[in-house]
Ligand code: B12
């Protein structure tokens with residue numbers, strides 16, 4: 062009989078991707094991590110209550126034996142406030158997710174315990190300790206999970222009518238690139254781990270949704286394996302999207318299989334139209350001279366192209382914003398997201414910026430890729446912010462939207478319109494330029510501690526030499 066309750070909470074953030082904007086729906090559910098955690102809690106022993114504060118208020122009076130909070134950096138401060146409130150009510154709190162994984166000592170100032178990295182191999186111990194009334198300190202597995210026999214995420218807990226993209230299915234973890242701004246390789250490893258194809262298919266068949274997002278870091282990272290999985294997806298009547306790399310997406314066999322198995326959109330981290338900028342952040346696989354042909358090739362298979370771009374690289378000057386947006390319009394990208402480079406704590410970019418003493422603000426609320434938290438190299442922060450907004454305005458202007466609409470194409474007009482409407486309305490966080498430039502702050506009390514050290518010796522040295530403020 063279930064006698065106990067665990068309350069899992071995703072804190073609110075001011076991100077337009079997770080804020081309900083049309084028909085009371087948010088573009089994305091941010092709950093993949095918590096659904097995976099919920100799956101590790103035996104449901105004959107505990108009732109699990111799930112709250113996404115982006116779409117509903119938190120019931121602080123709800124009795125619970127444990128509160129679990131997930132946080133990325135941009136909403137960890139809200140996570141800490143929530144943790145403090147529950148602890149004031151004598152309810153123990155455990156935190157997890159990317160920010161607590163990279164800053165566990167900081168999180169322990171607000172929570173009784175922190176899971177560093179993956180929860181799968183440590184949740185059993187957390188629950189044993191909960192039985193003893195002693196959930197405390199850091200829980201970190203001594204190895205990565207092999208991704209075999211993973212529990213089915215608790216999709217039944219999701220208020221799925223509140224999100225456009227609700228079902229995120231992971232088929233692999235890790236990435237074999239090490240882009241400096243990315244947390245993936247220092248949390249999930251510089252190698253791919255794959256779930257068995259039959260287990261992925263089972264999850265897709267049982268998740269209750271026909272439209273899904275594969276949230277692997279790079280679904281085309283291994284062409285052979287991606288092909289096997291897409292063959293297994295054929296004929297199942299599902300529609301899917303995924304994030305892939307720009308080189309893998311040049312492969313016609315993969316694109317053909319993607320189209321045949323129901324792919325409606327591929328997201329690609331193009332990041333920059335400057336090869337020099339790409340090299341400076343170790344994104345060597347991207348070649349801007351191939352981007353336009355790549356967009357057209359993917360679209361020729363009836364698949365939408367979602368381009369992810371970033372501004373604020375050391376090579377970027379004031380010409381980059383307009384050039385990028387104009388390039389995106391001319392090349393016919395279906396959707397684009399523009400972010401400001403953000404040195405997330407514990408990433409290689411973080412250590413590089415600490416080394417150069419260029420981090421200005423340590424206010425985590427501003428680490429949302431819309432604010433500017435560091436001193437750019439060839440731009441003033443104002444130019445960066447203004448240029449960032451200009452790129453959005455150009456790409457999502459009415460003439461651009463009309464010009465890019467896929468009138469004579471089999472690409473999904475529904476998803477094209479949905480994404481363009483959300484992005485046009487959302488643009489970047491806040492419109493006031495001054496507000497977007499984060500003010501200098503005190504340095505944090507605690508240092509970052511990446512869950513995994515980088516494998517290359519020179520990167521290890523970068524981390525070790527610069528782990529101070
Ligand atoms: C898919 C994805 C998204 C999706 C959905 C995210 C989701 N979690 O459902 C969407 C599109 C919404 C998204 C948006 C953003 N994202 Co994102 N996203 C990812 C991606 C590629 C996968 C995340 C995921 O779903 N993993 C699968 C789940 C199962 O893993 P997990 O969340 O890590 O959870 C495991 C553990 O961490 C742990 N755990 C997690 N929470 C908890 C809680 C408790 C209590 C416990 C015990 C354990 C625990 O257990 C889980 C199982 O092992 C990651 C890269 C990565 N590998 O993390 C980036 C990543 C998380 N995103 C990132 C960023 C920056 C963003 C945005 C700010 C981008 C933007 N400019 O808008 C927004 C923020 C939106 C928001 N407010 O939530 C960064 C975060 C960096 C940081 N330090 O904060 C990452 C790490 C990518 C990167 N650049 O390095 N994202």
Ligand code: SF4
Pocket residue numbers: 236237238239240243244245246278279306330
């Ligand atoms: S940005 Fe993409 S390609 Fe680069 S390390 Fe992260 S997941 Fe891999």
